[in-house]
Amino acid sequence: MTGVRVQDLARGPGYGGLLHLVLMALSAASAGAQIPLTVEVRAGGVYSTPFARGIAVVPAELEAVARDLVVGPRPAPVAELALAARLDPSFALEFRSGASIADVAGEGGGDSWPAGRMTAVHILGGVRFPLSPLPGADVRAGAGKVLYLSSEVNLLEGSGQTGVLLSGGFGYRLPGPVPAIGVAEAQWHEFDPAALAEAGAAAGAVTRFLAWLALPVGGTP
């Protein structure tokens, strides 16, 4: 299984490479233009709404029920690396990429069952503005992409295709000696692979709620 999973991750090589290029370009640009850069490591948790919903009809002869089914990831830890470029005291650009490994579960009739494990890889570009009335607070928005990779989750095998990922959130500089920032974020994307519709299931859209603790680990003054 290990070999298969390595292959899974290799399906999204373009994104990691792209982030690397963006970071290099930003570093070079900031060195030339004296733009302060911050590198942040972020860790937190993610809760996602279900990937798909459907109905199971158990024949009248047996039970005569129509049971609602859902499948989606369980809450999971998430980590990412972010690079922020403060272009102006009241405006910063940020690029970020990270991943989470989550168990996926099916649910129906008051019961739930394991449906495999997946890796979610995300990459986003966005902006941050200080929230002037509240010192240390900021508001953030961004767009990007999330990829769901798995060789175990039936739903994601060969598909797992998502639309553009939109993101919005708040950051707040936590009091204390460590310059940590707490971030609350909501992400939203379309999720409707053809395979789903063919299988008599639908999702339409998925919302991910994330809570982060961000630690600046480097940068330029």
Added chain:
Amino acid sequence: MNRRRGTGSMWRMAVVAALAAACDSATIPALPGPYDFRLAIYGADGRARQRTFHWDRGAVVPVYVDDEPVGAGALSQAFRRAVRAWGAAAVFGEVRLRETTDLGEARAVLRWHDATGVLSTPMTCLGPVTGAASTLGCLNDPRDALRTWPRRDGEPSQVIYRVVIRRTDDRELLDRLVIHEMGHVLGILSHSPNPSDIMWAGPDLPPAPTARDRSTLRSLYQTPVDLPVESASPGE
């Protein structure tokens, strides 16, 4: 001032997006009604009782594919296509097949009809083997549970189903036969009355499970089991 207004509108957009997502209720496409997936078991009184079997929800069912060359032969390839075909049907993660080379953990064995095979064949497991393929399970003595199928080497067995396929050079036919038989292994223990379904008993099977086949699998995995697997592995 302008910038602040920009910030506000961007944040409002994000909130609207999040709310739109929270309120999103995509239309669920309807599947056709399922056909009967139960096995008719005839008791000593000559009466048939319909029994339901399926694996635990969320199970990954290991199948020992007795093929030559191992992992690369036509039977192994057909099995992998069957794994994908039924995986695409069980989108709620109800069940999944996987290949194993460890006979000790296998719950089913898939082999060519003319291979010697790794299972021995006690009389209680014999059944009519006609046509291009078959899936057989063994019943216990009161005929109210499935028992494990003994191994030729006498080692403990967890195998419940033996699947046999007649040799053919027709890859498409082979794929369809293996998908059909794996439908039985997953618990669809009867046949569709509709000739266009993969679980129809006749020739000319479709290339993949149809909407009705998918609906049947989904329905099966929401139905309580009344044909369990006997817990202890009885001696021959």
